[in-house]
Amino acid sequence: MRRLLFLLCLLSSLCSLPANAHKPSDSYLTLTVEENQVEGQWDIALRDLDFAIGLDTNADGAITWGEVQARQKEIDAYALSRLQVSAGGQACPMRATEHLIDDHTDGAYAVLRFQASCAAIAGSVQVRYKLFFDIDPQHKGLLRLQYHGASITGIFSPEQADQTFSLQAPSRLRQFVDYLREGIWHIWIGYDHILFLLALLLPAVVVREAGRWQAVPAFRPAFWSVLRIVTAFTVAHSVTLTLATLGVISLPSRWVESTIAASVIIAALNNVYPLFRERRWVMAFLFGLIHGFGFASVLTDLGLPQDALVIALVGFNVGVETGQLAIVAGFLPLIYFLRGTWFYRRVLLMGGSILIAVLASVWFVERAFDIKLVTP
Structure with a gap:
């Protein structure tokens, strides 16, 4: 029974x-560590931003570059308030430097480039990621962190919003486990x-x-x-x-x-x-x-x-x-x-x-x- x-x-x-x-909600975050500065690029789906803060002002079902430009300050404030980069326990102040639009396999994305200036970076970088988690618990943030030619990957979720990344020896096992978990989750949703x-x-x-x-x-x-x-x-x-x-x-x-x-x-x-x-x-x-x-x-x-x-x-x-x-x-x-x-x-x-x-x-x-x- x-x-x-x-x-x-x-x-x-x-x-x-x-x-x-369709493909689940994801954003793509690239951080490049150089000395005591972090150069960032963040690709965020326009459909997700529209749901969060409203970009389609004329409600015609299409988001134009003009509509994105008109809300650029709101996009910056919304996104950067949900991302924190820290080094040595101290937050690194961030500022937006450039705005673009790019096409991914599932649609158009806003590209936010920014800089984070740290007092000192030695050994590791801490990242706190909270974009869209309050409105979409299935959202994932996919990270690529680059340092001296080496790449480290990570996946942010509501359960793993705070992560520390070592700059000394990227763990291949951790990367494997992260993507194994993502594969299981992908088939289940x-x-x-x-x-x-x-x-x-x-x-x-x-x-x-x-x-x-x-x-x-x-x-x-x-x-x-x-x-x-x-x-x-x-x-x-x-x-x-x-x-x-x-x-x-x-x-x-x-x-x-x-x-x-x-x-x-x-x-x-x-x-x-x-x-x-x-x-x-x-x-x-x-x-x-x-x-x-x-x-x-x-x-x-x-x-x-x-x-x-x-x-x-x-x-x-x-x-x-x-x-x-x-x-x-x-x-x-x-x-x-x-x-x-x-x-x-x-x-x-x-x-x-x-x-x-x-x-x-x-x-x-x-x-x-x-x-x-x-x-x-």
Whole structure:
């Protein structure tokens, strides 16, 4: 009964998922330490700033350079009041020096360049980051700190808003763990990736005979079916995640995000009108190639140097796989337990697949045509 209630809650929760399943909110902070001065560049999404302080003054849905310029002082005050750089326990006063606009894979960003003057920098730098945490607890600040040619990376979250970075010997283990954690988090809040995976897993505990779904007789065939699907998806997205992060291949963000939404629709409808039948691993591989570009968006926008990029890439990918395996390990035993019931075949498999397809269709229209159908 507990398992049944869990699956009911899972199914109902699909209705409450945000319609906007784009890349999560991130900002990109680069700090370059030179003697007793820190040169900073902070890329902040215009959509996030608009939500926080209001940039679209004429409410036409488009943020212009003129509207950004008109609120530049407010942007500086808002951002710099939520960032503190310290050395030796003393805060380093900051001032804005330049303002630009840049395009990232998920839209336009305000670029704030600033200087922080410290009394003395010896051994380490402390950073306190609190941007958007009060209005968006899922926001992350991605840091690259440069000192004498070496690069240190960090990820700020509400739980890790205050961090100290040693300038003597960057810890590769810490960087790996940071990005492993980010990979796990990315898959858990990547609703489109999760629903694609669940749509592929739902038929794993049944087989289609004479036009009807029948429960598999044992766990073994279901396990091997899931293993093929997960392996194909993992191999595919690992390849494109690597190629995209290393800059070998680059695709437009809108095209990638729209295709990911389309993949969820196809995977879900395949459970209603089977096209791939027992070859769902082929679908997992083909669409996994596109999902890899979606996974790479965070690392691509961060623009890490080559040495730190390898560590970030491996850690992030391992994190994605860890989060993915956790989903499979929790979901597969539950659907296996219910595989022979009418509730599973009609409500979870058929009803759940249709619900996933409808939700993904909203994402597809929003992404492909850049319109908002549902307000979060």
